[in-house]
Amino acid sequence: MRGFLLRRLAALVPVLIGVSVVIFLLMHLAPGDVTTTLLGPQATEADRVALRRTLGLDQPVPAQYARWVARIAEGDLGTSVATSRPVAALIVPRFLNTALLAAASLALAMAIGYGAGLLAALRPRSVLDRVLTGVTLLFGSTPPFWLGLVLVLFFALRLRWLPVSGMTDMAGEGGVLDVARHLVLPTVTTALGPAAIITRLVRSSVLEAIGRPHVRVARAKGLGRGALLRRHVILNALPPIMTITGLQLGYLLGGALFSEVVFAWPGLGSLLYDSITARDTPVVQATTLLIALLFVLVNVLVDLVNAALDPRLKES
C-alpha cells in the first residue's frame, strides 16, 4: 500500500508543474495589462515601463516562471499586485469558506445521491425509479444560477425563512447558527447538480452488481436481502461511486462559481474571477495551483480508498 501511495503522490508533481505552466502562459497570452489596473489610463508609458521593471514583468516569461517557482518552493506565494496584500492572506480565508460550502454540498449530494440511487436500483423500472431518476435528471440539468435565484425568491423573499446573501448577518452578532442559516441555500443550489450525477451512477453501479453471477448464487443459497446488499452488491458497486464522488468534491472545491456569485459567498471561485479580471497573476497562479492540488489529492485519496476496497487495483 505504501508503494502504491508513493507512486500516486509522485505522479502529482508533473501534473502540478503542467497546471502551473499552462496557467502562467495563459495569463501572459491574455490581452490586457496589469499596469492599466495599477496605474490607471492616464499613466505615461515611462511610468508603465518602470512599474513593469519593478514587478519583474520586463523579464522573459521563462525567467519569470522560474522566479515564481523558486519562491513557491520557499513557501512564498507572493504579493497580490492589485491589493498589495500577501497572496496567502487572501487565499486562506477564501479557501476555508469554499471548503465549508463544498463539504456541506458534498454531504447533501451524497445523502441524496446514495439514497435515491440505491432506492431506484432496488426497484428498477418501477414508478419510484422513474420518479427519482426523472427528478434528479431535472435538477441535474437546471442551471445553478437560475436554481439559486428561484430558491432565493421562494425561501428568502416569499417565505423569509433564510437570508439572501453572504455568510453572516452583517448587522448581527454572527455565530455558528448564523453561518448555518446562510449556508442552506448555497448548499442546496450547489449540491443538486452533483447529487443528480451521483444518483445516476449509484443506480447503474448497483444494478450492474446485482446482475453479477456471484450475487445470483448468493441469493440462490438463501442469503438475506440485507446481507446480500452489504456483502456482495454495495461493496462491488463502490469503486466507481467513490471515483465519481471524488470528482464531484474536486469540482466543488474548485469553487462552485455560480453559487458564490448568486449568494455572494466569498470563496475561491469569486476570488479567482476578481483576480483574473484585475490581471492579478500571483493570486490567479496560487489559486489555480491550490485548486489543482486539491483536485489531485482528492483523487489520490479516492484511489487509496478504492485500492483498500479492491486489492486488484493496487496491482494495476
Place this chain on the structure above:
Amino acid sequence: MGHRMAVPLLIRVAIGAALAIIQPTATPQAQAAGTLIWGMPSETDTMDPHATGGWTTYQITYQIFEGLAKEDLTKGDVPTPPLVPGLAASWEISPDGLQYTFKLRPGVTFHDGTPFDAAAVKFNFERFWDKSSPNYYPKAASFVVAYAKWIKGMEVLDPMTVRVILTAPNYEWLRQGLQSYGQPLMVSPAAVKAYGNEGIALHPIGTGPFRFVERQQGVRTVLERNPDYWGRKAQLDRVIFRPLQDPATRVNALSNGEVQMISTPPWDEIQGLVDDGFKLSTNPNVPYINYLYLNMKQDVFKDVRVRRAVNMAIDREGIAREIYRKTGRPEFGLLSPGTDAYDPGFRSYKYDPDAAKKLFAEAGYPNGFKVVFEIPQVGTGELVESWIQRDLKKVGIDVELRKFEWVTYMGRWAGGMGQDIGMNEIGWGMSTPAWINIVARCDTMAPDGQNSGYYCNKEVDALLSQALTTRDPAAAKALYQKANRIIMDDAAYVPIVDDLQPIMLSPKVHGFVNPPEDWFDLSTVSVD
C-alpha cells in the same frame, strides 16, 4: 431498547437544529443603531486615495480622507458641487493665478492622533509630486498626475500655512484635484511611515468623518464614526460596504433587508422596488456622460458629413425613454450636466435617419459601409449597444460589435483605436468642464492621453487653454460652451445618454443626498 430510542432522539435533534436554522427571518434584521449597509456592484481596489482611480473606491475613501479644498456633497439641488474649505480653512490665489496660499485648519488630527499641519501637507505633496523626495511614491504620482503636473513648487510658510506655485494659471486646478484618478487628499504621514507606501492601503488613516475599522476582501469594508471629527460629526455609528456583483443579488439583499442601500440597480427592477416602498434617489446633474468616439484616422470618419450622419442616425431620446425609463436623459454635447458650463438647452443633432441617409449618400456611401464598434463588458450595456447597432443598420451601416473584458478594453481604449476600429465607447466625465482637455485635445491623443479617436482641432485647444486661465467663471463657462459647440459641429463624438445616478434606499434610511458627483457624503445619513 436504548438503541431504538436513540434514532428518534437523533431525528428530533436534527429537526430541532433545522428549525433553528430555518427560522423566519425578522424582516429586516435587527440592527445595531445607525448602521448603514451598502450593496455595491464591485469590490473596491486599494484604499490609498493617491493611488486609485475607481469611483467605487472613492465612495469609501471620501468618507475617510479629506483634501485642502473639498466638494460639498451635502447638496443635491445644485448644478455642480460647491468648492468649500476642507483641511485648509481658507486660501488665496495670487493675482497672476500662479500662487495658492493655504491657511490650514487648526486643531485637526488624523485618526491615528497625528496632528495635521504644514509638515503633513508637505509630506503628502512630496509623496505624489516631488521626485527628489525620499517620500516620493511613483504609483501615487502616476494617479495624481492631472493635479500634480501643474505644480512647480511647494513651500511651508509657517506651521499652519503652505504655498503651492503652479507652472501656469489654471483656475480649475483645485477642482481637478477632486476628480477621479488619484486625489491629493491628506494621508497620515505617520501611517505611511509605519506601514509603508503599499501598507497604507490596509491602514487607510485620514481626517474624515469616518475612520477605517476593517476590510475583508470580497466580503466587506467597515468604517465607524470619527468622534473627534473637526466638522459636523457623522450620524451613523457604522457603514458597511458590501461588494454584491450580481445585480439580482443586490436587489434581493435590499428587498430582504440585508442591505439598506444599493447602487447601480438594474433599470427594469427600479419601478418594482419603488412600488414595494423603497426610495429612489436620482440626480439630474451627473458629472459624466456615455458617449462614442469616432476614429478620425479611419477614411470613412475623416468626412465630417459621415460623422454628423452617425450623430443623426441614433435615437438618443428613444434610448433614454425605452431603456433607461425614468433614470436617463439624452445628451447632445461633451459637457456633462455636473459641470457649471453645461447648457441644458444645447442640441447638436436631433434624430433624423432620413437626413442621415442623405448625408451618407453625399459623402459617397449611398449603400452604407461596415464599421467595427468596440465595447466593454460593463459599458452602457447590451441593450443600448444593440439599440445603436440597430439604428445604424436602419441607415445602411453594418455595425460589428466587439466586446472585451474591462481591463483588456481599458488598454485598447486608452491606447487609441486601431486602424480597423471605427468606434468605441466610454461613460466618463468630471464635475469640471476642464475634463474635455483630457479627451479632446490634440496633445492628449492616444496613447499619450484619452483622446481615443484622435480628434484634433487647434481652435478647440486654444479655447480650452484660454478657459483654464480665465479667472471669471462666467467668461470661462462661455469659452467651454464655445469649445463644445465646435466639437459637436465637427461631430467628433457621439454623445448618447447619461443615467441619473439611481440609488435605491430602504425606507429606514434618512438624510441621503445624491449630489452632482460620483461619490457621496455619508455623514448626513441616518438609519432607523
